[in-house]
Amino acid sequence: MRHATTTDLDRLEPLLAQLRRMGDLRERTRGNFTxxxxxxxxxxxxxxxxxxxxxxxxxxxxxxxxxxxxxxxxLNAIKRALERPD
Incomplete structure (x- = not known):
């Protein structure tokens, strides 16, 4: 198992775009969210x-x-997690 490469992340771009629209998440580097x-x-x-x-x-x-x-x-699991107080 290795960290995702740029090519791997290209395959996930539609998912990444949806994650970027979630207000509580910040993309520090491509594909790495806090x-x-x-x-x-x-x-x-x-x-x-x-x-x-x-x-x-x-x-x-x-x-x-x-x-x-x-x-x-x-995405559904993340949405549920973001609804809970941290």
Whole structure:
């Protein structure tokens, strides 16, 4: 497993665009997001599969985001997490 490259992030651009519109998140570098100055989300790749490490609670959780359905599930989980007070 390696950190996502520019090419990997290009595959995720529609997801990244949606994340950028979420008010509580700040993109520090492409594909690396913080929430209230705390690391919140970044991406990895393993072969052709893409993964998001996201802090929905206290610890990071790894979510596969290779397919559109997986990306939608991740977005829904992030929206729920952002609705909770930090």
């Amino acid at each position: 929430r209230k100055s705390r690391a919140f989300l970044h991406f990895h790749a393993d072969g052709d599969d893409l993964f998001a490490d996201v802090r929905l609670a206290d610890e990071f959780e790894r979510h596969r985001v290779t397919t559109a359905a997986e990306r939608k599930q991740l």
